[in-house]
Each structure stands twice: as C-alpha cells, then as structure tokens.
Amino acid sequence: MPPRRCTAYAGSDYDDDDDDDNLTARISRCLSCDENYDPDEAGTCKECYEEANETEEELKRQIQDLKSKVSFLTLASPLDSPSTTDLVLLPSADAFSPSIPAHKAVLVSRSPVFRAMLEHDMDESRSGTIKIAEVSYDALRAFVNYLYTAEAFLDNQMACNLLVLAEKYQVKHLKAYCEKYLISKLNWEKAVVNFAFAHQHNANQLQDAALAVIMENMDNLTKNEDYIELVDSNPRLVVEIYEAYLGKQVNTAAAHCCVNI
Amino acid sequence: MPPRRCTAYAGSDYDDDDDDDNLTARISRCLSCDENYDPDEAGTCKECYEEANETEEELKRQIQDLKSKVSFLTLASPLDSPSTTDLVLLPSADAFSPSIPAHKAVLVSRSPVFRAMLEHDMDESRSGTIKIAEVSYDALRAFVNYLYTAEAFLDNQMACNLLVLAEKYQVKHLKAYCEKYLISKLNWEKAVVNFAFAHQHNANQLQDAALAVIMENMDNLTKNEDYIELVDSNPRLVVEIYEAYLGKQVNTAAAHCCVNI
Known part of the structure; x- marks a missing residue:
C-alpha cells in the first residue's frame, strides 16, 4: 500500500514542516x-x-x-484399512477392476439412497455387494474416499464424474463441492457443455452460472459447436437459453424505460 | 455506544454551529x-x-x-441405528445396564487404544465385546456418542468422567473438549480438587489453570478442606504447589529488583 500523507489540513494555518x-x-x-x-x-x-x-x-x-x-x-479411507469393512462396491464400467471395500455404517450415514438399500432386506444388503453402474474404478474410489474424508482431488473430468454419483446417491455435500469447483473453472468454451450437463444432473447452481456466461456471449452462440450439437440433441434446452435471453432483454428495456420517464 | 462528536477542531477557527x-x-x-x-x-x-x-x-x-x-x-449415533454395528461395549461399573452397540471402524479411527485392541487378534477383537472398567452406563453412552458426533452435553461430573475415558483411550479431541469446559467453570472452591484431578489424568492445561487460581488464593490455602485432604493423600503434589509459589515469589522479587536498579 503506498504511503499516504494527511492533506486535509493544508490550509492557511498548515505548513508541511510545522511541528506544532x-x-x-x-x-x-x-x-x-x-x-x-x-x-x-x-x-x-x-x-x-x-x-x-x-x-x-x-x-x-x-x-x-x-x-x-x-x-x-474424518475417518480413515477403507482402502487404507479394510480390516473392518462389511461390504464391497463394484464399478460396473470396469469389468476387471478390483472391488472397493467400505462400511455399511458410513454409506448409510452419508447417503439416503444407500440407507434405503442397506437398511431394508434388499439384494445389496444380503449379498454385501453393491454394483455401481457406469462408473470407472478411479471415480468410484474417489467417491468412496469422499464419503470418509470429505476431500477429493478434482480436475474437470473427476468433478463431473463425482457430481453424477453425488446426484445419483443424493450426497448433497459432494454435489455442492463439485459444483463449486466446476463454477470456478467456467468459461465461454465450457459454458454450453456445462449448461447441458448441469441440467441433466439437476445441478442448479452450475446451470445458473453457465447460463450467465452464455448470456454474456450471445453474439457468438450460434457459431459455438457445443450449441450446434445441443440444438440437435436437446432443442427444448436451447429454448430455455433463448427464453432467459428474452427475459433479460425485456427487463433491460423496462429499466431503460423507467429511467427515461 | 454513546454518540461522539468531533472536538479536535474546536479551536479559534471552529464554531460548533459553523456549516463551513x-x-x-x-x-x-x-x-x-x-x-x-x-x-x-x-x-x-x-x-x-x-x-x-x-x-x-x-x-x-x-x-x-x-x-x-x-x-x-458427523455419523449417526449407533444407539439410534444399531443395525450395522459389529461390537458392543459393556460398562463394568453397572452390572445390570445394557451394552452399547458400536462400529469397530469408528472406534479404530478415533482411538489408538481401540485400534491396537481391535486390529490385533486380542480377546476383544474375537469376541466383539469390550468391557470398560469403572464407568457408568450414562458416561459410556456419552463417550460412544462423542466418537460419532464430536458433541456431548457436559456438566462438571460428566466432563470429569469423559476426561478420564478420553485419557484412557487417547481420544485427544474429547480430552481437550472436557478440559476447556472444566477450565471455564474453575473457581477457588474447585481449584484444589481440579488440580489433583488434572494431575492424576495428565490434563496439563486444566492443571495449569487450577494452579493459577490457587496461586491467587494462597492466603486461604491451608484452611481449604480439599487442601487438607490432599496433604494426607498426595503430599508430593502439595509440594508442587509450594514450589510454584516459591518460583513466582522469586521472579516477582527479581522483577522488583530490576525496577529499583
């Protein structure tokens, strides 16, 4: 911070060298x-x-x-000390990957979906094995680790993978953690993809943030490749973008109108 | 906060009503x-x-x-959802009290003593029952609950009971929690008892705090009933009080001496 000197007193009775x-x-x-x-x-x-x-x-x-x-x-990861674990999770996307040990008590405590699965007499509860569909070993390992430690090392791909699992198993804390990460990395290049991804997995905060970035770049929207793909794959979602844009324009016009009156 | 008025400018060129x-x-x-x-x-x-x-x-x-x-x-207390528990704790001071269910994984994670007990092939590990000596059902229940939630409702007695368990099973977080509570309630009436109790259970912060209260009340020390009992039961500890007092007096005298020079 640059040094400041008091100048308000530099009037007729003030001299810079005065020691009064x-x-x-x-x-x-x-x-x-x-x-x-x-x-x-x-x-x-x-x-x-x-x-x-x-x-x-x-x-x-x-x-x-x-x-x-x-x-x-914070609990020790079950991968570091598997001796007391009482079930395993199997990543179904990785046929030859090892299973991941865990504790029913922890899964039940962190996720209402696991609770319903394990506290009732369902297949998973009886067999002590839970198959997790469409997930890699690494993502599942990071997911289980988060349930014990509330920590994860994220990059863009891992944040997306964990957000999907967090939404599926209703682990709100992890979902918010991933959304926060993805929002912090948002830019125009990723905005449309993130908007569609967030919509698909009910990540409202990420969806709003991505939409805000899109709104700032409407001039370039129709040239964006992800946008062109989205028009094909989910035109209803593209309509949401235009409705938001229209709403913003109407509000801006109304504000101008009030100022001019 | 009472209203303040700027008065530093009330000189020859300053008038309270001046709007300059x-x-x-x-x-x-x-x-x-x-x-x-x-x-x-x-x-x-x-x-x-x-x-x-x-x-x-x-x-x-x-x-x-x-x-x-x-x-x-925070984990749900095993008393609220005992379905996945894999061991029980028995309060030996309460012969007819029920056992308290718990999870090996949680006990192992919170206490190095439980870890040593349960990760090796010891009686407790094989039987799934841990007897806890000299503890009431209520204290043990509060202890187990703390291992899951990091919360406890304390009064003086419960804080002492939990501190003893925390020291015995090396649960540092709980020990610090109890010491903090007991220090916040310290006064002259409790100082000698707390000093002796803290010494017995290696609660150094509580011991220091109790000693400080005793130092402020040395005039009344020899009339204090807890002191009279302590002289009988643990004269070595009473010597510590006097050594601290002497040390303080020497320091005070040295400080006076420096000032006078």
Whole structure:
C-alpha cells in the first residue's frame, strides 16, 4: 500500500514542516497500516477497530475449533484399512477392476439412497455387494474416499464424474463441492457443455452460472459447436437459453424505460 | 455506544454551529458506527477498513464451509441405528445396564487404544465385546456418542468422567473438549480438587489453570478442606504447589529488583 500523507489540513494555518503539537494532534493515523489519512479517507474509529479485531480473533478461534473437529470426525479411507469393512462396491464400467471395500455404517450415514438399500432386506444388503453402474474404478474410489474424508482431488473430468454419483446417491455435500469447483473453472468454451450437463444432473447452481456466461456471449452462440450439437440433441434446452435471453432483454428495456420517464 | 462528536477542531477557527464546507470535510466519520470521531480516537483508514471487512466475510465463509463439512462427517449415533454395528461395549461399573452397540471402524479411527485392541487378534477383537472398567452406563453412552458426533452435553461430573475415558483411550479431541469446559467453570472452591484431578489424568492445561487460581488464593490455602485432604493423600503434589509459589515469589522479587536498579 503506498504511503499516504494527511492533506486535509493544508490550509492557511498548515505548513508541511510545522511541528506544532496542536496540528499533529489533528492528524489521524491508521492503527492498521500505520499511515496518516485524511478525513475523507476515514474508515473506523478506534472503538469499532478494536471491536472488529476482537471479532476477527473470535472468528479465527472458531475456525481452529472447527478444523480440529473436522480432523477428529474424518475417518480413515477403507482402502487404507479394510480390516473392518462389511461390504464391497463394484464399478460396473470396469469389468476387471478390483472391488472397493467400505462400511455399511458410513454409506448409510452419508447417503439416503444407500440407507434405503442397506437398511431394508434388499439384494445389496444380503449379498454385501453393491454394483455401481457406469462408473470407472478411479471415480468410484474417489467417491468412496469422499464419503470418509470429505476431500477429493478434482480436475474437470473427476468433478463431473463425482457430481453424477453425488446426484445419483443424493450426497448433497459432494454435489455442492463439485459444483463449486466446476463454477470456478467456467468459461465461454465450457459454458454450453456445462449448461447441458448441469441440467441433466439437476445441478442448479452450475446451470445458473453457465447460463450467465452464455448470456454474456450471445453474439457468438450460434457459431459455438457445443450449441450446434445441443440444438440437435436437446432443442427444448436451447429454448430455455433463448427464453432467459428474452427475459433479460425485456427487463433491460423496462429499466431503460423507467429511467427515461 | 454513546454518540461522539468531533472536538479536535474546536479551536479559534471552529464554531460548533459553523456549516463551513471546509470544516465539515475535516471531520472523520466512522464507517462502522456512523459517528464522528477525533483524530486521537482514530481507528483505521477506509482502505484498511474495507480490507478488514473482506477478511471478515472470508472468515465467515470458511466457517460456513467447515460447519457444513462437520455436519457431513458427523455419523449417526449407533444407539439410534444399531443395525450395522459389529461390537458392543459393556460398562463394568453397572452390572445390570445394557451394552452399547458400536462400529469397530469408528472406534479404530478415533482411538489408538481401540485400534491396537481391535486390529490385533486380542480377546476383544474375537469376541466383539469390550468391557470398560469403572464407568457408568450414562458416561459410556456419552463417550460412544462423542466418537460419532464430536458433541456431548457436559456438566462438571460428566466432563470429569469423559476426561478420564478420553485419557484412557487417547481420544485427544474429547480430552481437550472436557478440559476447556472444566477450565471455564474453575473457581477457588474447585481449584484444589481440579488440580489433583488434572494431575492424576495428565490434563496439563486444566492443571495449569487450577494452579493459577490457587496461586491467587494462597492466603486461604491451608484452611481449604480439599487442601487438607490432599496433604494426607498426595503430599508430593502439595509440594508442587509450594514450589510454584516459591518460583513466582522469586521472579516477582527479581522483577522488583530490576525496577529499583
């Protein structure tokens, strides 16, 4: 931050070299950056600054406590210590891949779909084997790991794979985690694909974010290859884009109209 | 907060009713409490205030994320859904009390003592029953519940009971939780008992806090009934109190000496 000098007092009675105590007393010094500031650069009084400092300390303490709680509640991945596991998950897309061990108690606790499956007398409950359709070994392994640790290493593909599993097994925390990642990586190149993907898997936040990016690039929309494909594969969804665009235009026109009146 | 008025400018060129724009521009207004303030009551400049606000928002977002992670990682108590449990705990102090169901995976994950017990071919591992000595049903139930949820309803007695179990089974998070509670309730009446209790169960933070309270009440120490009992039961520990007191006196004398020189 560049040093600031107090200039508001540079009137008839103010000289830059003046050491007059009275004058010095009029200069406000920031307790945070230790620079002098003008009244029109004023932030807070001392009392509010001290209160804000206490609040910040308290928030940091809360974060520390919560981090320690997260660390306590995190379970070891069943792949690292499979000795007490009581079922296995099989990735059906990977015929020769090994199964992944897990604990019924954890699956039941994290997913209402697994709960329904395992707490009732269903095939999966009796056999202790759950087949997971259309998923690779790596994605399933990351999925199971997340159920134990609430952590995953994501790239675009893994975030999509895990979002699909999270939606299917209703693991809301993981779904939000993947959506957040995909939103952070959104750009015009990915916007249409992400919009369609989000719509397919009920990822509303990602869908809204992708739509917003599309709205900013309507001039290029019809030249976009993903758009051309989407017109073929899901024209109803393309209509949603145009309806949103029209709605935005109508609102903008109404706002202009109000300003002009 | 009482309203403040800027008074630093109340010199020859300042009149309380003066509406002069120049003068108004010299008055600093706190962006937090919206009151005017003097330079000697200055807290921060605007830039630092805005930075601090952003920091606070970011910390609050982190807290929200961590709370959601804690909620995701929290497991249902095995007492509420015992269907997938694979062992039971027996409170040996309560001969007729029911056993408490639990999951090996959770016990192993939370306690190195349970891990050693259950991952090796020991009696407990084979039988699926762990006897817990000198503990009531209620305390054991609260202990198991904490292993799943990182939450417990404490009063003084329960905090002591859980601290003993936490120390015995090396559940550090619970031990710190109980120590924090007991420290928050410390007073002179409880100080000697807590000091001895903390010493017995290696609760160093509680022991230090209790010793500090004792140091502030040395005049009343020899009349304290818990002290009289402690002299009988553990005179070595009483010596620790006096050694700490002596150390404090020597330090205080040294500090006085330095000031006088």
